[in-house]
Amino acid sequence: MGNIQLSKDPYNIIITGVGGQGNVMASRVLANMLVKKGYCVTIGESFGASQRGGSVMSHLRVSRSSIWSPQIPRGRADVVIALEPVEAIRVLKDYGNPEVKILSNTRAISPVGVIAGELDYPSMEEIKKSVKELASDVWFIDATDEGLRLGNPILGNIIMLGALSGVGVLPMDREGFKGVISRSIPEDKIDINLKAYDMGEQMVRV
Amino acid sequence: MRIFGPNELLEDVVKKDLCIGCGACIYLCPYFRSYMGKTAMLFPCTLTEGRCWAYCPKTEVDLDDLSKRFFDRPYDGDPLGFHGSVKISRAGSKFGTGSFQAGGTVSALMSFALNKGYIDAAVLTDRDGILPVPRLVTDPDDVLRCSCSKYTASPTLSALNQAIKEGYNHIGVVATPCQGLAIAKMRSNPTRIDDFTDPVGLVVGLFCTWALDFRAFDAFISERIDVDKITKVNIPPPPAEIMEIYTTDGKQEIPLDEIRKLVPDTCSYCIDMTSEFSDISVGVLEGRPDMNTIIVRTKRGQDIVDEAEKEGFLVLDDIPEENLEHLMWAANNKKKRALIKAEEDGLINTNQEDKRSYLRLNPEALKNIVA
Amino acid sequence: MSYLIDNNEGARYLLMGNESIVRGALEAGVKVAAGYPGTPSSEIIESLSKVGKEMDIYVEWSVNEKVAMEVAAAGSFAGLRSLCAMKQNGVNVASDFLLHLAGSGTRAGMVIVPCDDPGALSSVNEGESRYFARLVEIPLLEPGDFQEAKDMAKWAFELSEELRQIVMLRSVTRMSHASGNVVFGKLPVSDVHAEFKCDGFVLDPMEGIMTSAPVDYRHTQQQEKLNKAREIFEDCPFNTYDGPDSPELLIITSSACTLYSREAISILGLKDRVGLLKLGTTWPLPPKLLKKYLSMTDRIMIVEEVLPFLEENVKILAAEMAPEIGVKTFYGKNDGKIPMVGELNPDIVVNAIAQTLGIDYKAMPDEYANKAQGVAMAGTPSRELTFCPGCPHRASFWSIHNALELDGRKGFVCGDIGCYTLAILPCGFSSLKTTHSMGSGTGIASGFGKLGGFGFDQPILSVCGDSTFFHTGISALVNAVHHSSNFTMVILDNSGTAMTGFQPHPGLKVNALGDEVPSIDIEEVCRALGARVEVRDPFDLEETRKTINQLIEDKQGVNVLILRQICALSPEKKGKKKYEMTIDEEICLGENCGCNRVCTRIFRCPGLVWDKEKEVTRIDEVICTGCGVCADICPAGAIKKSSVLKEVA
Secondary structure (H helix, E strand, C coil), X not given: CCCCCCCCCCEEEEEEEECCCCHHHHHHHHHHHHHHCCCEXXXXXXXXXXXXXXXXXXXXXXXXXXXXXXXXXXXXXXXXXXXXXXXXXXXXXXXXXXXXXXXXXXXCCXXXXXXXXXXXXXXXXXXXXXXXXXXXXXXXXCHHHHHHHHCCCCHHHHHHHHHHHHHCCCCCXXXXXXXXXXXXXXXXXXXXXXXXXXXXXXXXXX | CCCCCHHHXXXXXXXCCCCCCCCCCCCCCCCEEEEXXXXXXXXXXXXXXXXXXXXXXCCXXXXXXXXXXXXXXXXXXXXXXXXXXXXXXXXXXXXXXXXXXXXXXXXXXXXXXXXXXXXXXXXXXXXXXXXXXXXXXXXXXXXXXXXXXXXXXXXXXXXXXXXXXXXXXXXXXXXXHHHHHHHHHHHCCCCCCCCCCCCEEEEEEECCCCCECHHHXXXXXXXXXXXXXXXXXXXXXXXXXXXXXEECCEEEXXXXXXXXXXXXXXXXHCCCCCCCCCCEEEEECXXXXXXXXXXXXXXXXXXXXXXXXXXXXXXXXXXXXXXXXXXXXXXXXXXXXXXXXXXXXCCECCCCCCCCCCEECCHHHHHHHHC | CCXXXXXXXXXXXXXXXXXXXXXXXXXXXXXXXXXXXXXXXXXXXXXXXXXXXXXXXXXXXXXXXXXXXXXXXXXXXXXXXXXXXXXXXXXXXXXXXXXXXXXXXXXXXXXXXXXXXXXXXCCCCCCCCHHHHHHHCCCEECCCCHHHHHHHHHHHHHHHHHHCCCEEECXXXXXXXXXXXXXXXXXXXXXXXXXXXXXXXXXXXXXXXXXXXXXXXXXXXXXXXXXXXXXXXXXXXXXXXXXXXXXXXXXXXXXCHHHHHHHHHHHHCCCCCEEEEECCXXXXXXXXXXXXXHCCXXXXXXXXXXXXXXXXXXXXXXXXXXXXXXXXXXXXXXXXXXXCCCCCCXXXXXXXXXXXXXXXXXXXXXXXXXXXXXXXXXXXXXXXXCCCCCCHHHHHHHHHHHHHHHHCCCCEEEECCCHHHHHHCHHHCCCEEEECCCCHHHHHHHHHCCCHHHCCCCCEEEEEEHHHHHHHHXXXXXXXXXXXXXXXXXXXXXXXXXXXXXXXXXXXCECCCCCECCCCCHHXXXXXXXXXXEEECCCCHHHHHHHHHHHHHCCCCEEEEEXXXXXXXXXXCCCEEEEEEEECCXXXXXXXXXXXXHHHXXXXXXXXXXXXXXXXXXXXXXXXXXXXXXXXXXXXXXXXXXXXXXXXX
C-alpha cells in the first residue's frame, strides 16, 4: 500500500464528521503519514463553535510539489471519509463529482433536530442508495461499533484510517501509521490502535 | 365534548388573563408550574389534547354534562346549585377549639373524615406569610394548621395532583368554587383515560365571592404592614365591609373597597358563589361570626355530616329564613353578573367550530338566572 | 517534547499556521509571550507555554488582551523580544494601550499577532484588526502561506527592532487553523539579560522614558518609523509577483486569499493571462513597488478579507500616480465582484475572475449538481449547534429559564462571550437576549438595573464565565455595586477557559507554564465588592432554580450566583461517567399527556435520542457522559441513574 502513486495532483481528501468525533485527530494522523512519504500536505479545518454538535470537515490537499488552498474548490473531492454517514451526502452536495470515492462509517449521530423529533434521519438503506448514486466507489463499514467492541468508540477513527489504507488510493502503510502515532499517544495505547488500523484494512478487503 | 390541548389553554385562558392559578394543571406534566400564586407554562407543548385544557375550570365547561354526571340531572340555575339541606354549623366540642375562622366547620369535617377513614389524605391550603401554600395532610391533627381563609388565589389542586401521583385514592379536598369545578371536570375523565378510577373521596367547597391576586395583594400589604408579622387575615361577615389583618403587634383594618381593587378580572366571570360541585359547601353566616352556613349536596356529604354531628365533631342548627334568602340573593347576583359579562364577550353557548365557549348551559337555566 | 523545538534545521514539518508563527518566534528568540485565549489565536500562546520551560521563555495567559500587551511590552522595554497574541476582538480591548505604545515605541523586537476570523466561524463578529495598524500608524505584515508564517514571524521581530516600533503580524482562521509544510530554520542560543534602562536623556529611545509624550515629538518620530518601514517594504521578499509581464488582469492579494487566488488562476488555466501580486507588507504600502505592477495593466482586481483595506489603500496610491500610470479600472469589494461580508474561498475568486474576463465556468456538471442537491435536500437533516452532552450550561440555563418563566415578570438574561453564548439558541432555551463583547452582559445589566425610576420592573440576570469574569466581568460588577444597580449576575464557573481549550485563568492554581500560583477566589472577590453571593451546583436543578427565584425577588443591590460545575470536556471529567443512565421503557410516557418528550423535545441533550418506532427515549451510550441531570427532568422517573465511576479505555 505504501508505494501507491497519486492519481491526481493535488489529490483532494475530505474527512467529515460531527464535532467531538475526533475528525481533527484523524486528519492530522493521515496528513503526517503522507508528509513522511515526502508529500506536501495542506489541511484546512475549522474548529471552535462547530465542535458543539455541528458538522466538522477537514480538507486535505496532497501534492508532490506545492501547497494549495486549505479549502478544496467545489466539485473537486477525490476521496471522502465520512465518520458519520449523512455527512457524506452533505459533502457530496458541495464537493462531489462522478469519480469521487466514498468511505463511510455507518454509525449515525443524530442531529439535535432529529433527537427532538423535528427532523428525519434517513435510513441506512436510503443513505447507501444516495451515496452510490453520487460516487464511483463506495465502502460502508461499522467502524464505531467495532471501535466500541475494542473498548472505545473513538477507535472507530483509526479503523476508518485502516480502511482508507485498505481501499488503496493513498500511499499509506502500517509502519507509517505506527511512526506517526508513536509521537502523539501514550505507549500503552499503541497496540490497540494498531489493532484497530489492521481491522479497518481487513474490513474493506472482504 | 371535544377536548383541546395546551395551545388552546393558552388561547382561551392565559392570553385572556382568566387563569386564577387553581393548580389543576400543575404537576400533570413538566410544563405547568405555580409560583407566587400564578401558573406559568415553562415550555411549549405540542399536544392537541391534554388534561391541562380538560381540567381547567376556565376552559369550556358544559354545565348540563357535569350536573348530570354528579347530580343525575341537568343544570337548572338554582342560586345555590344542586343541594339538599342548608343549615348553620360550628365545630363540636369533640374537635376542640383552635384558631379557625367562623365556626371551624371545615376543619372539623376534614379532621373527622381523615379520622374515620372516609379519606386517606386531605388537600388543604396552608400559608407562608400571606402566600397560600398547598398542603397534603394525612394526620388529622395537622388539619388545624391549615385552617382560616387565605383570600388569595391558591394552587391548591397541585397538591391533589401530587397526592394522586403518590397513590392516594380517597383524597379529600377543601376547594374554592373554581377548584371544585376543576375537580369535577377531572373526575369526569374527559380525556378518556383507560384505567381511570376516581381518586377523590370528599370535596368540601368554600363559599367565595372572589380571590385576590397574590402579587398585587402582597405589594398592597407590604406598603402598610410588615408582612412577616402577619398571623391571620379575616374578612368578617357583612355588613362589616373590612379586612382584618392580625399581626404580632395587634390588629389593623382595611376597608374592603380598597381590597376589591386587587381582585383579578377572572373572578367576575365566575357564576359560582357556593362551590356547587362539592359534597358539602361551607361559608360564613351573616351577622354570626361564630357560625358557618353549611350546604349538603350529595349522599356522601350527608352521611359524613350526620356522623360528624352524632360523634360531637359538628353542631348543626337550622338556618334563619332571612339568612337563607340573602344567601340565595347574593349567589344569584354573582351568577347574573358573570353570565351577562360572559355573554357580552360572546363566551356563552358559542357554536362556531373555531370558537370555544366559556360556558355551556341550557337556555332554560340561563333564563332563570338572568331573569 | 514538542516538535516545535526540534533543533533540526532544514527538516520539513507539517505545522498549523499558529504553530508556524510560534516556530518563527522561537527562531527569533522570543523571551516573553502573553495573550488571552480566543479562537483562532489560542494555539500560539498554548504552544509557547508548552515549550516555555525548555526554551527559557516567560509565557502567560493574561487576564485580558490589554494586560497581555502591557506584559509583553515590559519584555520589550527590558530588552527581551516579546509577542502578544489574541483574536480580532482582543485588539479592540488592547487598543488603548496599543495607541500609546505606538507613540512611545518599543525596544527589543515586539510583535502583536491578531488572528482575525473572516466569516465568523467561531466568533460573533468578523472584525478587522488591519485597520488598527493604519489607525495607530504601525507596520502590518500578512503571511500568505505556512512557511511564510514562520519566516515572517521571525522577520517581524527584526523589523520591530530596526524601527523600534511594535509590528502587527495579522493572521486569519484559514491561516491559523490550516496546516501545511514548513521547513525549519535554526533555533538561536540565547543568553539575555533583562534590564529596563530609564536614566538616560528623557527622549532617548533606548535609555529615556517610555511614553507617547511630548506628543508632537513622538508622533513625528512615529511617522518617520513608518516612512522607514515603507522604504524597507519596497524590497521585501514577502511581496511577490507571479504571472506574465503584461497581464490582462492583475490580482492584488494578501494572506489566505493568496492561496485562493493562486488556485483560482490554476483552475481557470489563466497563468498566461492573469498576474498575481501577493503582498506580505500591507501597511504602509510600498509605492514604488505598487507603481511597477500597477503599470503592467489597466485592470486590477483586489482579493482580500474582509473589508476593502488593501483596496482603499491601493486606490489612493493609484489616484496619486494616475498622471504617470494612467487611469485604472478596479474590481473588488466596491463593485461587488468580491463579497464585502464573510470569508472567501477559491470558488468565489474563480467566479469573480470568470465574470470579469467573460469566462464560462461550472464547478460541477449540471446533472450531477442537481442530483446531489436533490439528495442532500431530502436526506441531510441540519445540525444545529448545541451544548455538549453533560455540559453544565444546559443545566444552568434550564434552571435560569424555568426561574424566569415561573417569576412571570418578563425577566431576561444579558450574556457575553463563551460557550454559553449558545444560549441564544434552543440548546440554552433561548435565554440570552443580549450578547456582545467579553463581560458586556454584566455591564448592560448594570445599566438596566438603574432604570427603575423610569418604570422598568423586569427582573435582570447577567451570565458570565469564570474566565470572562476576570477578563472584564469584574469591572462591570464593580460598577454595578458602586452604583447600587439591581440585578443578579450568574457566574457560570466551569473551572477553565473551556471554549478555547481549558487555558488557565486567575481563578485557578496553575499558570500557563504549569507552575503553582496563587488563585483568586471569585466568591471572595464578589463578597469583598459588597455583593450578596450564593454558590450552587447547577446539576442540582431544583435548588438552583429556587435560588434564582429568591435572588430575583431581591429588589436591592447586586446579587451574584456562582454556578460551579466542571466542563464536561475538561481533562478531569472526560471519559469518566459518574452515572450509568438507563431508560425504563415501561414507564417512559413518550409523547403522551404528562410528558410529551420533555427530555428529547425540550432538554435536547445529544445523549438522549427519541426512538420513533418504539415511542420511547433511548440513551446513546457512546454520547452520554453520565452526568445524571436528565433523570431529574423526567416526570415519570423513567430515566434511571446508577452510580459508577467508569473510565473509558
